[in-house]
Amino acid sequence: MGAQYTAGLMRAADGPWERREALVHGDRRWTYGQLARTVRGIAAVLRSSPGARNGVAVLADNRPEVVAVQLATHLLGYQLALLAPSATHAEREELLRHSHPGALVFAPGHAESARALAATAGIGELLSLGPAPACRDLAAEAAAQPAGPGLPAAPAERVRTLLCTGGTTGLPKAVVHTHGLYDALAALVGDHGLAAPGERRLVCTPMSHISGHFALPTVLSGGTLILHDRFDPGAVVETIAAERVNALVLTSPLLYQLLDHPALTVTDHSSLRCLGYGAAPTPLRRQQQALDRLGPVLQHIYGLTEAGVVTLLQPGDHHADCPRSLAGAGRPVPGMSVEVRDEDGRRLPADRAGEVWVRGPSVMAGYLGHPVTTEEVIRDGWLRTGDIGGLDASGTLFLKARKSEVIMQASGLRSYPRVVEEALLSHPAVRAAAVFGVPDGGEGERVHATVVPHPGDTVDPVALRAHVLAELGQAHMVPESVDVVARLPVTRNGKVDRQALRDGAAGGR
Template sequence: MGAQYAVELMRAADGPWVRREALVHGGRRWTYGDLARTVRGFASVLRSSPRARDGVAVLADNRPEVIAVQLAAHLLGYQLALVAPSTTYAERAELMRHSRPGALVFAPGHAASARTLATACGIGEFLSLGPAPSCRDLVSEAAAQPTEHGLPAAPAGQVRTVLCTGGTTGLPKAVVHTHGLYDALAALVGDHGLALPGERRLVCTPLSHVSGHFALPTLLSGGTLILHDGFDPGAVVETLAAERINALVLTSPLMYQMLDHPALAVTDHSGLRCLGYGAAPTPLRRQRQALDLLGPVLQHIYGLTEAGVVTLLQPGDHHADRPESLASAGRPVPGMRAEVRDDEGRRLPAGRAGEVWVSGPSVMAGYLGHPAATREAVQDGWLRTGDIGSLDASGALSLRARKNEVIMHASGTRIYPRVVEEVLLGHPAVAAAAVFGIPDGDDGERVHAAVVPCPDHTLDASALRAHVLAELGQQTMVPESVVAVARLPMTPTGKIDRQTLKDILAPGNR
């Protein structure tokens, strides 16, 4: 194993990059030198706390201090647990119960929730990222620390990060990553990776999720991260011009909101080199819309909390006149392998659909507190992703559905929601669509759909059902019901929350 990523980053921050702009948040602008000084201060305070040695949890929105705490914890060799503010109290408590941190660092706006969580979970150290009642202020204490020229440098083997899955069935699981995740991310710098040296990247999805880690290659290559507290399409469009943004990553549903914002067409986005998207099926119509509006900047990212980045489809591989290229998730990134296997774990030939299995340095060490689930998910170094897809002869991956989203129709037919969604989205009256199965007694499931009508269009469920039948030619794939909704519910990670739709739209609940 090579040098620890945080050690390497801080050496550059204290040296050749010291005056470069590293982080922007609101009116604050940090150079790499500012980042290094903050990390040193945070590390000094945390090192003085015996409780923090048991691990550090962070509950905060996107802000420079979150990155500084992460680097400080890893330099010290302390386990880091990232807690998403968008999660419920029960989900946060579950993460704390399994990761068992000794210290909780929180943003002042989350003081009440953090205090309740710390008390309930027996967390002994309570540190705020700024003034907050009845607790230690990590920022002010760090600023008062004597200037240190050196930094702690725990070996790479001590790096442990805990992230939560973003699933919608049951409580999320706590995923443990080792330094392999950071080795893999460091390798994704360059023309065929996630980041170009010196780029300016907008981050408006949570740093607390694995997608937040996808911004690290920008810092590892001397670029600048512009942090937004959350996603607002108008603010994103404005920032593209104001900060000369080169890159950003959005889930597909968030990308649609940006594309539909009226200001985008009149905003200077000429600096944009790469718009990463993924986490949900992306209709061809939307991909073509993005290419028309923004040019050849699309980058499809297939990744998981349990495996980091698995495949990339680069901007040069998106061809508006070749639907098969837009349907691809790309090829595995360096160090990662992908196979498609059947239900018995046997490798399938090119073109056959099955479960995607992946291996490589960024595959998780396991689920905290769930040894049986870990054994089921990781077998001989291969992770069962739960995604259904196929590989072509060149090794490019195409995704069809989550395994638990495949509709087992009452007729015995397996139906992939994406196929029906693509047809619905091809209708001029439909702006967004989600297809899901609802149990029909003991006989299996029936197809149902929720759609967001386009402005100035009225939903005609019969017409949409006829449209699906005409396009697909199979009655089993025609939704039993098509319900209009103002918006599709989303998970905290920006994916369509199909379970919520099932709960709301199941017969008897409407």
Template sequence: MDDTTGRFRSHVEEILDALEKEPDREALVHHDRRLTAAELRGLVYAMARALRSQGVRRGQTVTLLAGNLPETIAARYAAGLLGCAVNHLYAGLSAEVHADIIRDVETRALIVDPAHLDRAADLARRVPLERVLVLGPGTGTGPGTDLSALAAAESTEVLQGAARPQDICTIRHTGGTTGHPKAICTTFGQWVSIGPGWSGEERIRALVCTTLAHAAGFMADTTLQRGGTVVLLDGFDAGAVLAAIERERVSHTFLLPPLLYQLMDHPDVDRTDTSSLRLLTYGGCASSPARLAAAVRRFGPVLNQFYGQNEAGGISMLSPEDHDPRRPELLRTAGKVMEGVEVAVRDPDGRQLPAGEHGEICVRSPQVMKGYWKQPELTAEVLRDGWLHTGDIGFVDEEGYLTIVDRLKDMIVVVGGHVYTVELEDVLNSHPQVRQSAVLGVPDANRMERVHAVVVRTPGGDVGEEELRAMVRERKGAMYEPASIVFVDELPLTDAGKPDKKLLRGRAAGPAGSALTS
């Protein structure tokens, strides 16, 4: 809220204010392009006017299908300035899923970058689109108007924001790996205070090497709001990331655990200067304590685990100080609950459980979603009595550390009890010849679930199925012993960078899981 006028000011306006304070500072880096704060700010205002000229108004939905470009960030902010809901698609989803999402959220304008013009043409055949706008000149005869050209003809002067606190700001979909994606809505009022509370006076130089549609988008917003520089890579490539960290003196970045492992395993890692790193945040899926300990030894005390959900916002953090290789039990946790967040662990009847007992993690905070887009029944299932039921199974220990042991939908029900996939993955990953693993339940001929493990060996590793089974039996008991283990060169990842268990489950359901063998 503006103290002088009482007018609501969105997070976009806060970012634009920060850009105004230091107009000459470097705000965005992409390949050979370096945009100053003034250039980015002017582009946002001009692009907002261009969108308005195309009939885009407050309360409408703007869908983005665009990569990690300066224009993508400007388009996000321009739509937000007009008070629009921004729905940023993962590029790796199928055309059918894209079309379903675009139709579902009543897209007023689809904004694409030139690399996605073929997909835009496909989508235009599948679903009626009022406007297709392109972030630059395209090739061929595909649909769309060049939004960058429209913006070049507009004024770069200040444009007052139209958003109201209750307006939907973002519509974020689940990754589409567990069925039809759900549309998660948060409001502009919830977004006024953004970012993970980074401290310190030094200038932030944040590397975005995963999609802006995921957590990297939060990081970019926080960095620009706090006077830093965002370095954009088109996607994740371990060698390119290491080179960028050294070349651009990167201080902050975000990686999903499988990408962190790729960084550690790259042949250039030990000859790359990564001393500029101050915070290497990871999260989004389960991680291996053994590999985290190795990462601390390589990169120093800079690892920072973030646990959250699109539905819940941030929940907990494991700080760099808690990433102590001498205390592996801490590396198995998701850290301590963040300030302003309440967590309760509940049993199936809704009773709160004491420290150490497993149950569903429930969250209450100002960042909990408004609800699922036009799905009141589904919203009511997960938002009950002011608490969000996350679907994650875990516990809080006596010291206040939160541990996630599984997703409710991933927990494997076997004869004699439950197998928590994260716990089994931790055991497998502790073997010195195992680089990474994924555990899932696969139904047998009698529709009973069997425990199936997919394992990536270290280079030169020759550990076999029987040795790993024996290790699991010794540490976790026969109930946790995998019925089958297959070895692959690498795990398939979703567009967000998580192990694609839906794909693995489908492969394993084939003849004896033969498609998984390598």
């Protein structure tokens, strides 16, 4: 294995990038030189902490110190566990129960949660990123460390990061990533990657999720990260103009909020070159709307917590006049292999639908504390994603549904929610739609839809069902029941909360 990623970054930060702007958070602006000094100071404090040697957990919103803590922890070769600020206490405790960190680093605003977690998970040392009662102030101690060359980077094989899955089917699972994730991210700089050298990237979704790691290529290529604590569409529009933002990543539901914000049409966004989206099916109408309002900047990202970035559909591959081009999830990124296989694990030819399997350096080492689950999803280095899709002759991936979301009807026919949603969204009165299966009283499921009308419009369920039949020409794809609501619930990760909808639909019947 080659050199650890922090080693090259620290050399550049101390050298040619020293005066470049690295991180922006509110009125705070850090240069790469300041970032490097902070990383060295934090590393010195963590090295003196017996607890940190057993692993470091982090509970904080997006702020410069979080980037510095990640780099310092990896520089030392200590295990890093990232806790989502939006997660519940039980979800955080589940990750800590399996990872057993000896130190918990937290932002002062999370002091109460941090103390409760330390008590229940048996964490011996609490370190605050600022003043907090009865805790060591990691930020102050790091700033007080004497200047010097710092510590050499630990071997790459010691880098270990724990991220949580979304937890849509129960408590989240702790995903173990090795240095391969960072090798893969470092390779995603340039025309066929995630980032352009020296770009200015806005980060307004949690850095504790895998999508937060997608900002790392910007730092590794000498760019600037502008950090927001949370997503606010008005603040995003304002910041794009004020900070001359070149790139950002949003889940599809957050993209819709951005597109619908009235300030977007009257604010300068000419600096924007790349807007990554994904994590949920994106209607064709919304993609065309984004291209119309923002220009050719869309970049579809297909990735998983367990595998990092799998495929990219670059801005040049989005064509507003070609619906098929907008339906694709892109081609595999460098180093990643993608195959579509049947239920017996046999590779399928082009244009045949099956489960998507992936292999590459960014595939996880496994689930922490779930060996049986790991054995079920990783076979000979290949990860079973649980997504249903197909590859065309050019190698472009097209996704149909999550395997767990395919609707199995009592007749034996299958319905794919994404296909039905596209048909629903082609109706001029429908603004948003979610399709899922609900029990039909027998051994199968029936197709159910929850839709949101455009403001001022009304939706007639009978007419809407007729529209879907006309669009798809297959009766088994037509929703047997339709709910009309003012908005769709979303999870803390910005995805449509299908489980909440499913529970509501089942309970209402």
